[in-house]
Amino acid sequence: MKNNNHIRRTTLLCFILVLLSFTLLTQCKREKEVLVADTPRNGIILGFSQIGAESSWRKRNTQSIVEAAEESHIQLLFDNAEQKQENQIKAMRSFIAYQVDVIAFVPIVATGWDNILQEAKDAGIPVLVTDRKIETANENLYAGFIGTDSEREGRDAAQFILDKFSQIENRPIRIIEISGTEGSSVALGRAAGFRQGLDDHPEFEIIHSESGDFLRSKGYEIMSRILKEFDDIDAIYSHNDGMTLGIIDAMYERDLQPGSDIVIVTIDAEQAAIEALRRGEVNCVIECNPNTGPAIMELTKKLARGESIPRFQHVDEEVFYETDDLSSLEPRGY
Known part of the structure; x- marks a missing residue:
């Protein structure tokens, strides 16, 4: 009788361990795959x-x-x-x-x-x-x-820079481009549209273009290096707000005023970028609607x-300019 009870207890314990293992395995899987x-x-x-x-x-x-x-x-x-x-x-x-x-x-x-x-x-x-x-x-x-429409976003960025520097003559306008993930359609489109917009204006020169992989840390890293390598930068075209925020951090470390010493155009329209636009740290924000x-x-x-x-x-998207009254703009939610 004792042996039978021992067998039953052992069997029950094994069942509980199997059930617990299955539950833990399912929970780990749910971290990657979520059913809604x-x-x-x-x-x-x-x-x-x-x-x-x-x-x-x-x-x-x-x-x-x-x-x-x-x-x-x-x-x-x-x-x-x-x-x-x-x-x-x-x-x-x-x-x-x-x-x-x-x-x-x-x-x-x-x-x-x-x-x-x-x-x-x-x-x-x-x-x-x-x-x-x-x-x-x-x-x-x-x-x-x-x-x-990533190409349209690029053309909008180019048009803003053309308008911003329309009164400057007899010298080239030097532009830095910080692009998104290499090989992604959105980075390719934003780069292509930007160049389309500048095609008829050879005085606007992209003096350096580099991928920041859409990451704030890389935007900071690249801009820190660029500010040591290049003089007389007129404008920065950044493919997303995350990289732009890193660019701003790097500029402040060099005692440069973003949006004033260097014109900045960014894409996404995160709340942080809209706030930077309000503060004058960014000159143009192009929306990419999430x-x-x-x-x-x-x-x-x-x-x-x-x-x-x-x-x-x-999807429908807007462009926000430094001259806009943003007081009635609803919070972005991101």
């Missing part, structure tokens, strides 16, 4: 791969998607790729295995997606590209794109129903 909304399996399921959480803008973009999924009663399988393309591809394969209705992702770089997109197509799962564009051998591998969640969910519903969607859809 208690929608039954016969509801719409969206697999979403985000590139990371490198900035306030990116965090707000993620928040917008999570909130919109809840409001739309769409079950969300969310993955943070931590700035690695291989993590995104791995996540997308897991979405295919789970047989989600739609896959959406923010591509960290523009190329290298054809194989995984073909796998999704073979599985009958439509793919929505958002925020950053991609280059593929066959555009039919994905359903459509929604996000920013609140794409509602539009993504509407497109997801259409794709899940087998409907076609626009090939390219751009």
Whole structure:
């Protein structure tokens, strides 16, 4: 009898240990993959791969998607790729295995997606590209794109600098460009649009261009070095607010007044950049709207129903200037 009780106790203990191990394993997995909304399996399921959480803008973009999924009663399988393309591809394969209705992702770089997109197509799962564009051998591998018009942002930046220095003659205008992640469509577009805007004005010279990877720390590091290497900088064109804030820090360390000693144009329109614009540390802020969640969910519903969607859809964005009255501007929320 004692032996039977011992066996039962041992069996129960083993069961508890197995259950505890499974719970811990599931909890670790949930740190990477988050299910939002208690929608039954016969509801719409969206697999979403985000590139990371490198900035306030990116965090707000993620928040917008999570909130919109809840409001739309769409079950969300969310993955943070931590700035690695291989993590995104791995996540997308897991979405295919789970047989989600739609896959959406923010591509960290523009190329290298054809194989995984073909796998999704073979599985009958439509793919929505958002925020950053991609280059593929066959555009039919994905359903459509929604996000920013990065080339227009670049042209807006160029136009502001042209207007700002329109009264200066008989000398070149020297510009530093701090660009985003190399190979990302948004960095390529913002660079291309900027150069398009300056094409007919050879007196405006980009004397140095370097990737800051959209990181504040790299913006600071690059600007600290540039201020030692270059004299007579007229303007800085920064591809995002995070890098711009690092640039401002570096300028103050050299006793330079941002926005006055050097004109600064930045993209994103985070709250910190708007405040810098109010203080005169930045001269122009070009919005890149992170609140794409509602539009993504509407497109997801259409794709899940087998409907076609626009090939390219751009979100509404504004440009804020140093001469604007920003007193009535609502808080950005990011």
